[in-house]
Amino acid sequence: MxxxxxxxxxxxxxxxxxxxxxxxxxxEFGFAIENKRQPFENSKATLNGYAAEVRFADGLAGLRPAEVDSLSICGMGGGSIVRILEAFPERVPDRLMLQPNKSINVVRRWARNNRFKLLDERCTQGGRRFEILSFQRTDQAEDPAYQQLQQRGCDSELGYEFGPWFLLRQDAELRRLLREELDYLKKMPALTDESRTRMEAISRLEAAGYFFSR
Ligand SMILES: C[S@@+](CC[C@H](N)C(=O)[O-])C[C@H]1O[C@@H](n2cnc3c(N)ncnc32)[C@H](O)[C@@H]1O
Incomplete structure (x- = not known):
């Protein structure tokens, strides 16, 4: 991406x-930003001899406005990713690749509210499913991904939770995982609030009629 x-x-x-x-x-040129000493040293060792600069800084405090064309933030929770982006809005470039380990819905919602169009979303193969989202700043008020989703009977909340492109593409792996999760949750004698919310969301997808079409 x-x-x-x-x-x-x-x-x-x-x-x-x-x-x-x-x-x-x-x-052509990379900026590595780290706010912890050992990872900073590790980045310096790895990138020694490459066209890259390694900076010890807290998120976007380590970048000047318009210094980069794109940025990635990978392997953090969605809440942390959004906090980093919101700390210096004027330093956020037009192109973002984000890989939240959890709370992915928080990232999709932030992007839509801040006029970043969801260009694509992909996931890693095998082992744990990591989702990688790519965004482009846009002038348009509406994101076509969520508009298309709405035409298929799914509201934006479902898009934030499961990913509009994953849903529109009828991602086979996600479909299998959600089917398993729903079967599992339905068998539980009691559910936490979080699990109940999740079960309701998957059930709404099922009710939307297309996601579980066989
Ligand atoms: C779990 S690691 C993920 C590393 C790598 N991005 C990956 O996906 O494999 C998260 C890294 O982000 C760094 N980090 C967390 N918050 C940061 C911030 N506000 N500014 C700079 N680095 C940060 C941590 O020190 C840690 O090295």
């Missing part, structure tokens, strides 16, 4: 994302 001239990776940790992007020629 990443192809740009100047790219920043916020929370670079080991530094391998930028190293891979530079080695593949997908970016």
């Amino acid at each position: 990443i192809r740009s001239e100047r790219h920043a990776d916020i929370g670079s940790d080991h530094g391998h994302l930028l190293a891979a992007l530079l080695a593949a020629g997908r970016i």
Whole structure:
């Protein structure tokens, strides 16, 4: 998903994302931003000799406005990702690749409320399912992904929770996982509030009639 001239990776940790992007020629220059000492040192070691700068800073405090064309934030919770983006709105570039480990709905909602169009969403294969979202700043008030979803009978809340493109593409793996999750939750004698909310959301998808069509 990443192809740009100047790219920043916020929370670079080991530094391998930028190293891979530079080695593949997908970016020309990388900025690794870290706010913890050991990951900062690890990023410096990995990126030594690459066209990259490693900065010790808290999120976008480590970037100047318009310094990069795109940025990634991977491997954090959705709440942390949004906090980083909201701390310096004027430093957020037009292109974002975000990989929240949890609370993904918070990221999709933030993007829509801040006029970032959801270009695509993909997930890792095998093992744990990690979702990777790519966004582009837009002037349009409406995001076509959510408009199309609405035409298929699904409201935006379901889009934030499960991903409009995953739903529109009828992502087979997600469909299988949600079917399993729903069967499991239905068998539970008691549910926490969180599990009940989740079960209701999957049931609403089922009721929307197309997601579980066989
Ligand atoms: C779980 S690691 C993920 C590392 C890498 N992005 C990945 O996906 O493999 C999160 C990293 O983000 C860093 N981090 C968390 N909050 C940060 C912030 N506000 N500014 C810079 N780095 C941050 C942490 O120190 C840690 O190295």
